[in-house]
Structure formats: C-alpha cells, structure tokens
Amino acid sequence: MISVAVVGCGAIGGVVARALHEGEVVGARLAGVVDPNGTRGLPGMSLEEALAAADLVVEAAGQAVLADVGPRVVAAGRDLLVVSVGALTDDALLARLHGAGDGRVHLVSGAVGGLDMLRSAARMGPFETVRIVTTKKPAGLVQPWMSAAEADRVRATDRPLEVRRGPAREIAAAFPRSTNVAAAVALAVGDWDVVEAVVVADPAASLTSHVITASGAAGEYRFEIRNRPSPDNPTTSQVVPYAVLRAIGDLAAPSGAFR
Ligand SMILES: NC(=O)C1=CN([C@@H]2O[C@H](COP(=O)(O)OP(=O)(O)OC[C@H]3O[C@@H](n4cnc5c(N)ncnc54)[C@H](O)[C@@H]3O)[C@@H](O)[C@H]2O)C=CC1
Ligand SMILES: O=C([O-])CC(=O)C(=O)O
Structure with a gap:
C-alpha cells in the first residue's frame, strides 16, 4: 500500500x-x-x-x-x-x-491523450510538425500580462478568437492554468522547438477541446479531445x-x- x-x-x-x-x-x-x-x-x-x-x-x-x-x-x-x-x-x-x-x-x-503514441513515434525518428490547438471559454484565458484592451477583446469576443500562437514553451508558460497540455505534448515528442501551440477563445465552447496533429518519420497523427470542464474550475477539464x-x-x- x-x-x-x-x-x-x-x-x-x-x-x-x-x-x-x-x-x-x-x-x-x-x-x-x-x-x-x-x-x-x-x-x-x-x-x-x-x-x-x-x-x-x-x-x-x-x-x-x-x-x-x-x-x-x-x-x-x-x-x-x-x-x-x-x-x-x-x-x-x-x-x-x-x-x-x-x-x-x-x-x-x-487533459490529453495520445502521448504514448507520440513518445513511441518520436523514438523512430524526428517529427517535422507538431501542433496543439486548445479551445476554451474566453474568461479563463485572460492573463495578467495582457493589455486592458486585449483582455477586454478576449472577454467580449462573440466568435472564436485566436488569442495566441507560438512555441509550446512560450504558450505553456504564458497561460499557466490553461495550456500545461502544450508542455505535455512537447515533453512527449522530446522536442520543445517543433511544437506549435495555439490558444483559441470561443464563447460557444461548452466543451474544452485540444486537437493535436503531428507528422514525422513514423507517420501522421491526429488526436481530438473534447472534455467537459470541471464545475469547480472551468479552465480545468473534469x-x-x-x-x-x-x-x-x-x-x-x-x-x-x-x-
Ligand atoms: N496537465 C494538465 O493537463 C493540467 C494541469 N493543470 C495544472 O493543475 C493546476 C491545478 O489545477 P486546479 O486544481 O484546476 O486549480 P485550482 O485553482 O482549482 O486549485 C489549486 C489549489 O492549489 C492550492 N494552492 C495554492 N498555493 C498552494 C501551496 N503553496 N501549497 C499547496 N496548495 C496550494 C489552492 O489553494 C487551490 O486549492 C493548474 O494550475 C495547472 O497548472 C490544470 C489542468 C490540466
Ligand atoms: O484541463 C485542460 O483542458 C487543460 C489545462 O487546463 C491545462 O493544460 O493547463
């Protein structure tokens, strides 16, 4: 025990x-x-x-x-x-x-899956492209480092809004309560530089989605995860x-x- x-x-x-x-x-x-x-x-x-x-x-x-x-x-x-x-x-x-x-x-x-497959594939050879697109309700994506104008734009969007796109290392640090999954993908493929992360605010996103796509020596992969948000903390998947x-x-x- x-x-x-x-x-x-x-x-x-x-x-x-x-x-x-x-x-x-x-x-x-x-x-x-x-x-x-x-x-x-x-x-x-x-x-x-x-x-x-x-x-x-x-x-x-x-x-x-x-x-x-x-x-x-x-x-x-x-x-x-x-x-x-x-x-x-x-x-x-x-x-x-x-x-x-x-x-x-x-x-x-x-909050994501497919990490086992990405780790297996990375052993066979390097990935050429890896991307994770995370879509959540806007409120939880507002960050203290955003300008007041950007924070308002994110909060008030009435359609899907791309909030940030960049290297997984930058994005996982910039949204510390919302994009740990970008770091998980980078750690799984063993290459911080190849992973691009995209954060989308969507007021209609009743489910939080993470779409992971990757292509490289072992093949092509796409994992789509659509999670119910936690009732205690809507930025976290239940x-x-x-x-x-x-x-x-x-x-x-x-x-x-x-x-
Ligand atoms: N790997 C993944 O897929 C995910 C990772 N996360 C990570 O998990 C973290 C926790 O998520 P939630 O439970 O939703 O957050 P939460 O905000 O509901 O809970 C965090 C808890 O930590 C406590 N806390 C703060 N400082 C502390 C300290 N010094 N020692 C002990 N406890 C302390 C708070 O009082 C609070 O109860 C997030 O900040 C995020 O970094 C969240 C979602 C997915
Ligand atoms: O729970 C989720 O969907 C993802 C999340 O917040 C994180 O990776 O930090």
Whole structure:
C-alpha cells in the first residue's frame, strides 16, 4: 500500500484526495492534503509532514508551487507526480528535479491523450510538425500580462478568437492554468522547438477541446479531445483528476497498465 500526499486541494487535488481517502484506488491511501487555503474536510498536513509520511506526493497546485515544492519532494527521497507539467518549460527546474535526490519524477497525461503514441513515434525518428490547438471559454484565458484592451477583446469576443500562437514553451508558460497540455505534448515528442501551440477563445465552447496533429518519420497523427470542464474550475477539464487517479493506480499496482 503506498501512502499519497496531495499538494493543492482545488478542482484536481480535491477530487484526487477524496477518492484516495475513500479507498477508491487499489494499493494507495491518502496520507493527507497540503493546502494553505483549506482541505475540504480532508485530513490536512504541512509539507514537512507530507514529506515525512508519504511515499508519493502529487502536485496539483500550479506551476509556481511545483517550482518550489517539487525539488523538496525529490530531495526528501519521495516520488513526485507532476500535474502542472507546464512548469517544466523551465529547463533549470527540470534539471533541479532530476538532480535533487532519490525521488522519482512522474508526469500526468492530464487533459490529453495520445502521448504514448507520440513518445513511441518520436523514438523512430524526428517529427517535422507538431501542433496543439486548445479551445476554451474566453474568461479563463485572460492573463495578467495582457493589455486592458486585449483582455477586454478576449472577454467580449462573440466568435472564436485566436488569442495566441507560438512555441509550446512560450504558450505553456504564458497561460499557466490553461495550456500545461502544450508542455505535455512537447515533453512527449522530446522536442520543445517543433511544437506549435495555439490558444483559441470561443464563447460557444461548452466543451474544452485540444486537437493535436503531428507528422514525422513514423507517420501522421491526429488526436481530438473534447472534455467537459470541471464545475469547480472551468479552465480545468473534469477528466484531469481521473488521469491523476489512473496514474496513481498504475504506480501502486502496475499489473495490467499500458506501457
Ligand atoms: N496537465 C494538465 O493537463 C493540467 C494541469 N493543470 C495544472 O493543475 C493546476 C491545478 O489545477 P486546479 O486544481 O484546476 O486549480 P485550482 O485553482 O482549482 O486549485 C489549486 C489549489 O492549489 C492550492 N494552492 C495554492 N498555493 C498552494 C501551496 N503553496 N501549497 C499547496 N496548495 C496550494 C489552492 O489553494 C487551490 O486549492 C493548474 O494550475 C495547472 O497548472 C490544470 C489542468 C490540466
Ligand atoms: O484541463 C485542460 O483542458 C487543460 C489545462 O487546463 C491545462 O493544460 O493547463
């Protein structure tokens, strides 16, 4: 039985922690939840207590928190499951995580699929083009770095509006709560430079979509994901905590997991 601490008790961490607490993942149990803003009635603990008690720490609190907490988890010899994979646009953080200690670093596939195939194909040879187009409701795409005019234009659009297009590294950092998936694709293909990310605001997007297209030595790929948004946080797809629970289940009882 592995003991799991969850850092961040929001739309993702709250669902993950409750399911662990209620014994829904074979081979895993909840050690406790770390969140300065409350733990929704679940057992709370400090990060220091989590590092002492847990075999696995799940980060579900955001890119900035991962940068702070991640190296401490690995340095303590605890395994780390990363949800805010967009923080890994920072090569220095990735190097710190790999060099910090004995804990192993695992990444969650999160809101998208096809990463296994992209990883397999990348082994055969390089990709020539990879693109991920993310379409969400406008409100969650407004960012603090936008000018007032741009923020208003995004909020008020009455049709699909391309908000940004650029390298995955730039986009995943520029929309830290909305485009971790662009980093996930880049990490899967093992090439930050080949992946272009596009962010579209669409007031009619009742589902969040991520369309991944790729072509290269192994062939041509297209994955279209249309996720229901989380009722707790509309910028997050509701399936994400279940991707985390699936990953924890695979780590706790690997038999039968796709590899
Ligand atoms: N890989 C993927 O496909 C996806 C990744 N994400 C990432 O997951 C993160 C969390 O998403 P949600 O749960 O929807 O966000 P949320 O805003 O609902 O929850 C975040 C929680 O973290 C807590 N928190 C803040 N600072 C903390 C700290 N220092 N220590 C512990 N907890 C802290 C907050 O109080 C809040 O409860 C997002 O910011 C994003 O980076 C989100 C969606 C998809
Ligand atoms: O949940 C989603 O659809 C994607 C998301 O917010 C992210 O990648 O940060």
